[in-house]
Amino acid sequence: MTSGTGSGAVTLDLRxxxxxxxxxxxxxxxxxxxxxxxxxxxxxxPLAGIDIPHFCHEDGHRLEMLERTETGHRFLIRKG
Incomplete structure (x- = not known):
């Protein structure tokens, strides 16, 4: 479920x-x-497009990117 992306980011595959x-x-x-x-x-x-940005705001993280994909969403989050 967790791996590196090569960019130093941790990847959570929650599909x-x-x-x-x-x-x-x-x-x-x-x-x-x-x-x-x-x-x-x-x-x-589909609700993750609403839930993840809300989670970032509530927990003090910065949503660096939100991208729609063929199967859902891809988010890049910077921990606050």
Whole structure:
């Protein structure tokens, strides 16, 4: 579920999971990372396009990128 992308980012492949699991798993994984860490999150749940930006705002992370993909969304998050 977690791997590196070559850009130094941690990748969370959360495709196939439904709300609220993408946010819960992202929050849990990011708790172990240093401030400033970059996390790539891949999702297929349509609600993630709303939930992940809200999670970033609430937890003080910076949403660097939101991209729609063929199967869902790709987010790049900088841990606050």
């Amino acid at each position: 196939g999971l439904k709300c609220p699991l993408p946010v819960l798993k992202s929050r849990r994984r990011m708790a172990d990372l240093a401030s400033g860490s970059l996390v790539e999150v891949l999702t297929s749940d």
